Every structure is written in C-alpha cells, then in structure tokens.
Amino acid sequence: MAVPQERFDIGAVEIHAGHTGYESILSPAALGFLAQLHRRFDATRRLLLRARRERQAGYDAGGLPDFRADTLAIRESDWTVAPIPAALQDRRVEITGPVERKMIINALNSGAKVFMADFEDSSAPTFANQLDGQVNLRDAVNGTIEYRSPEGKSYRLNDKPAVLVVRPRGWHLHDKHFSVDGEPMAGALVDFGLFVLHNARALHSRQRGPYFYLPKLEAMEEAALWDQVMAAAEDELQLPVGTMKATVLIETLPAAFQMHEILHALRCRAVGLNCGRWDYIFSYLKTLRGHRDRLLPERGQVQMTAPFLKAYSELLIQTCHRRGAFAMGGMAAQIPIKGDDAANDAALAKVRADKLREVQAGHDGTWVAHPALVPVAQEIFDQYMPAPNQLSVLRKDVEVTRDLLLAAPSGTISRAGFDNNVEVCLRYTAAWLDGLGCVPIHHLMEDAATAEIARAQLWQWLHHADAAADGAPLEFSDHAPIDFALFDHAVATHTHRLRDSQHPGAARADAAAALLTAMTHADRLGDFLTLPAYDQLA
Numbered sequence: 001m002a003v004p005q006e007r008f009d010i011g012a013v014e015i016h017a018g019h020t021g022y023e024s025i026l027s028p029a030a031l032g033f034l035a036q037l038h039r040r041f042d043a044t045r046r047l048l049l050r051a052r053r054e055r056q057a058g059y060d061a062g063g064l065p066d067f068r069a070d071t072l073a074i075r076e077s078d079w080t081v082a083p084i085p086a087a088l089q090d091r092r093v094e095i096t097g098p099v100e101r102k103m104i105i106n107a108l109n110s111g112a113k114v115f116m117a118d119f120e121d122s123s124a125p126t127f128a129n130q131l132d133g134q135v136n137l138r139d140a141v142n143g144t145i146e147y148r149s150p151e152g153k154s155y156r157l158n159d160k161p162a163v164l165v166v167r168p169r170g171w172h173l174h175d176k177h178f179s180v181d182g183e184p185m186a187g188a189l190v191d192f193g194l195f196v197l198h199n200a201r202a203l204h205s206r207q208r209g210p211y212f213y214l215p216k217l218e219a220m221e222e223a224a225l226w227d228q229v230m231a232a233a234e235d236e237l238q239l240p241v242g243t244m245k246a247t248v249l250i251e252t253l254p255a256a257f258q259m260h261e262i263l264h265a266l267r268c269r270a271v272g273l274n275c276g277r278w279d280y281i282f283s284y285l286k287t288l289r290g291h292r293d294r295l296l297p298e299r300g301q302v303q304m305t306a307p308f309l310k311a312y313s314e315l316l317i318q319t320c321h322r323r324g325a326f327a328m329g330g331m332a333a334q335i336p337i338k339g340d341d342a343a344n345d346a347a348l349a350k351v352r353a354d355k356l357r358e359v360q361a362g363h364d365g366t367w368v369a370h371p372a373l374v375p376v377a378q379e380i381f382d383q384y385m386p387a388p389n390q391l392s393v394l395r396k397d398v399e400v401t402r403d404l405l406l407a408a409p410s411g412t413i414s415r416a417g418f419d420n421n422v423e424v425c426l427r428y429t430a431a432w433l434d435g436l437g438c439v440p441i442h443h444l445m446e447d448a449a450t451a452e453i454a455r456a457q458l459w460q461w462l463h464h465a466d467a468a469a470d471g472a473p474l475e476f477s478d479h480a481p482i483d484f485a486l487f488d489h490a491v492a493t494h495t496h497r498l499r500d501s502q503h504p505g506a507a508r509a510d511a512a513a514a515l516l517t518a519m520t521h522a523d524r525l526g527d528f529l530t531l532p533a534y535d536q537l538a
C-alpha cells in the first residue's frame with residue numbers, strides 16, 4: 001500500500017515483545033499510524049472509561065439505567081442512517097470465529113453471507129494471536145491465504161467467500177505489547193489501526209469494506225469516538241468519508257437505553273445493531289450488581305424468551321428499522337455434537353427454534369458459531385425472509401418501557417447449575433490463559449461473554465446469599481444454603497479434575513482457580529475477568 005510514510009511519526013510506538021516475523025505488519029508506516037491514533041484518541045477513551053465508572057457508582061448506590069433526557073430530540077426526530085452498501089444488503093447468516101488461519105478459511109468458505117473475524121470475545125489476546133490474526137486477515141483480503149494441516153489437508157479460499165467484517169477489542173482493554181509516550185495503547189486502536197492500514201484500500205477498491213463490528217459500547221459518546229477514529233483513518237488513507245461501515249453490538253444494559261443515539265452518532269457509517277445476548281446478560285448482572293431484587297436464575301434458564309430479553313431484542317428491531325439499519329440476531333450457544341445423533345438432533349433443534357424466533361420477530365440476519373450451523377440457520381431465514389432483509393417490518397406494535405428492560409426473570413438455582421458455573425468459568429479461564437479464547441464445554445460454545453455470565457452469577461449469588469430482596473436467604477432449589485464453603489469445594493474439585501484432564505488449559509488450572517477464587521471472594525464484582533487475567537497472559 002502506497003501510504004506516504006512522511007505523514008507518520010515513525011518509531012513512536014514501543015513494542016514490548018519479540019516481533020520477528022511480523023515486520024511487514026509492524027511496518028514503520030503502520031507504527032506511525034498507530035501512534036497517531038493513540039495521540040489523537042486515547043485521552044478521550046480514558047475519559048469515557050471514567051464516565052462508565054461514574055455511572056456504575058450511581059447504579060451501585062441504588063440508581064437504575066434509564067432513557068436519557070438530553071437526547072430526547074434524537075429519539076423523537078426523523079432521520080435515517082446512510083445508504084447501506086450492496087455487499088451488506090443480505091446478511092441472513094453470519095458466521096463468527098477467532099482470527100486463526102484455518103478457521104478464517106473455513107469461515108470464509110462456509111456459505112455464510114458474512115464472516116465476523118473476532119479479536120474480542122473469542123480471542124485470548126496474546127501478542128502472537130493478535131499479530132498472526134493480522135497476517136491471516138491481510139492474506140485473506142489479498143486472496144492468498146492458504147493453510148496445510150499437520151495431517152496434510154490443504155485449505156484455500158473458494159470463489160465465493162463471505163464478506164469480511166472485523167471485530168476489534170472493546171474500549172476497556174489495553175494492549176501491554178504496544179506503548180506510545182510510555183502509555184499502553186488501547187487494544188481496539190491496535191486491532192483497528194493495523195487492519196485498516198494494511199487492508200482498507202484493497203477492500204475499498206473491491207467495494208467490500210472495510211466493515212466492522214463494534215463491541216461492548218455503553219453510551220453514544222463511545223460510538224462517537226469510533227466515528228471520529230474511522231473518519232480520521234479515512235482521511236489519512238484518502239478514502240471517502242463513510243467508507244468504513246459499522247455494526248454495533250448492543251450488548252450492555254446501558255446501551256439498550258441509547259440505541260437511537262448510538263446509531264445517530266455513527267449515522268454516516270452505521271449499518272445495523274446486533275443483539276449480543278451473552279454480554280448483555282453479563283452486563284445486566286454487572287450493572288445491577290448492587291441490586292438484591294434483580295438476581296438472575298441459573299444460566300440455562302435465562303433464555304431469549306424471558307420478558308427482559310424479548311423486550312431488548314424487539315426494541316432493537318424497532319429502532320433499527322425506523323432508522324433504515326439492520327437488526328441482527330445473536331448467537332445460539334449450541335454446536336454440533338459428534339458421535340451422538342440424538343444429542344446432535346436436540347442441539348440443532350434448539351438452534352432452529354432460536355433462529356425461527358429471530359426471523360419471525362423481524363431480525364434481518366443471525367449469527368452462527370460453527371460452519372455446520374450455516375445451512376441450519378439459512379434454511380429458516382430463506383423460508384421466512386424471502387427478501388434480502390426485513391427493513392419494512394417496522395414493529396410499531398412494540399412498546400418497551402424501562403421497567404420491562406430491567407425486570408429480572410423468575411427461576412431457580414440448582415446445585416448442578418451452580419457447579420456448572422464453577423466448572424465453565426474455571427475451564428474457560430484456564431484455556432484463555434493458555435491462549436485459547438473459545439472452547440467447547442459440554443457441547444456449548446464458551447467464550448469471554450458466556451464465561452462472564454458464569455462468573456458474575458457466582459459472585460451475585462454468593463454475595464447476596466444472606467438475604468435476597470425479600471429478606472430471605474438465597475438457597476438452592478432443593479433448599480440447601482448457598483455459601484462460600486460450597487464454592488471453594490467446587491473450585492478445588494474442578495481444579496483437580498482439570499489438572500488431570502486433556503482439556504485445553506489443563507496446565508493453567510491452578511492459575512485459573514486462584515483468579516476465580518479471588519474475583520468471587522472480592523467485595524465488589526470486578527468489571528471484566530479478562531482484565532486481571534491479562535496480567536498473566538504470556
């Protein structure tokens with residue numbers, strides 16, 4: 001790419017890792033570009049993170065999220081997002097996955113309309129994972145990506161690859177391997193900056209991007225920061241304003257109250273919102289961590305049909321379609337089960353039911369976690385969505401109130417549900433510490449978002465066990481008490497089992513146990529598991 005190097009402050013980024021083999025990705029132009037992004041935007045990012053902490057302090061003191069008074073005009077006035085490019089007009093099935101070389105090829109070849117290449121929930125951000133991911137994506141964009149497995153199987157792109165959409169890390173994560181002026185860079189700016197510097201022009205020349213999914217936003221100001229970052233990158237790379245397009249995950253409780261505002265902040269480049277259900281449930285737990293009257297039942301009982309989740313997804317559809325943007329569905333956690341036809345049929349039936357609910361509600365497309373699920377989701381969307389999208393389904397019937405968005409569903413906590421949360425959190429954290437960001441556990445896809453639900457629930461149940469809202473102690477469905485002794489015992493049991501197993505992360509079982517124990521015993525529910533875990537990531 002002929003980026004004029006004199007425009008960049010070359011050498012301004014310090015790299016704290018051996019980077020042999022990545023010289024072409026970490027070129028002087030790329031490092032200069034990263035330094036510029038950091039100097040222009042990182043102070044604002046830090047202010048926005050401080051604003052998150054201040055809002056959370058209000059929720060911890062008894063306050064609740066609400067629709068904003070100062071943005072009423074944005075919600076009530078008529079406006080739409082900019083026209084959506086042809087490459088994104090039909091997004092009925094999107095496959096997601098980590099930026100690992102073989103999986104990128106498999107995902108692009110999967111038959112899905114879109115591949116969301118993930119530097120976030122399904123990535124453990126080791127230096128090698130992030131940088132290999134950049135190499136792999138550059139080769140994929142160039143069409144030269146190939147892979148040969150240890151068994152000798154060859155992989156290359158077919159002639160109809162999915163459209164690439166990249167998800168950089170969220171605003172909350174720093175990257176300890178890159179610093180500018182002595183400050184660590186934002187992971188989001190590293191992922192975004194390297195990707196656009198190496199691929200934006202090639203994608204633009206083919207009218208295929210660059211396109212992004214933006215994770216874990218909590219407020220319209222955070223969306224506005226992304227808009228400024230993208231506008232600055234377009235300027236530097238001499239691309240027309242609005243070339244870079246964004247689909248925003250609505251996956252935090254505060255963001256559910258600002259859907260119009262988030263689309264408005266990005267209106268020259270927003271193409272849709274997505275129901276990131278797993279982080280949304282985690283965010284519900286975290287935002288309301290001080291509210292004893294809003295405890296959630298065990299993970300398996302918190303379904304998208306629960307009134308608070310149904311309301312959130314329907315509000316998202318109504319909001320998007322009013323603004324001419326796509327309302328994307330989310331991820332069912334079931335994955336194919338090998339060697340057990342009955343269990344596999346049951347898992348696929350759950351995926352089908354989830355996709356049917358989404359398409360009938362008015363979603364324009366959905367996510368799948370595995371190539372074998374592409375035809376499953378596609379069959380449902382083809383049957384119920386003959387047009388490329390459902391923008392004309394306005395859902396004027398939907399009336400969502402603050403109370404509905406905040407209403408905790410009823411349900412129970414079983415000993416098995418408690419124990420499963422300990423096991424999932426422990427095994428996921430261990431795998432993450434070993435560099436794997438997404439793993440199958442008991443035939444479900446587990447990533448940073450799903451594991452966070454398990455962690456947050458354990459904290460919530462244990463810290464509110466002495467008295468829930470009604471003053472009665474929280475107990476299991478068989479009336480046994482929920483207490484820390486039980487938790488400590490479950491951690492010890494699962495750590496022992498993991499250590500002796502072949503599961504991913506077995507060698508990191510003790511480190512994962514120490515982290516889970518410390519975070520669960522702490523007086524305050526920590527913001528993200530991946531923040532303290534990152535200190536231990538090689």
Ligand SMILES: CC(=O)SCCNC(=O)CCNC(=O)[C@H](O)C(C)(C)COP(=O)(O)OP(=O)(O)OC[C@H]1O[C@@H](n2cnc3c(N)ncnc32)[C@H](O)[C@@H]1OP(=O)(O)O
Nearest residue numbers: 096097103106107121122278331369370438439440445449
């Ligand atoms: C909450 C959220 O943020 S959701 C978004 C983030 N999460 C994800 O993207 C989940 C992505 N999915 C995955 O990582 C995997 O499917 C897992 C870890 C859940 C299961 O992985 P595995 O147990 O290896 O699956 P399995 O053995 O059935 O894989 C079969 C083949 O499909 C491939 N495959 C599986 N999932 C994917 C995927 N998402 N994308 C591309 N290829 C995939 C495997 O590489 C393997 O390929 P091969 O036959 O050529 O060797």
Ligand SMILES: O=CC(=O)O
Nearest residue numbers: 276277278279449
């Ligand atoms: O990112 C998706 C989610 O469900 O979380």
Ligand SMILES: [Mg+2]
Nearest residue numbers: 121276279449
């Ligand atoms: Mg998420």
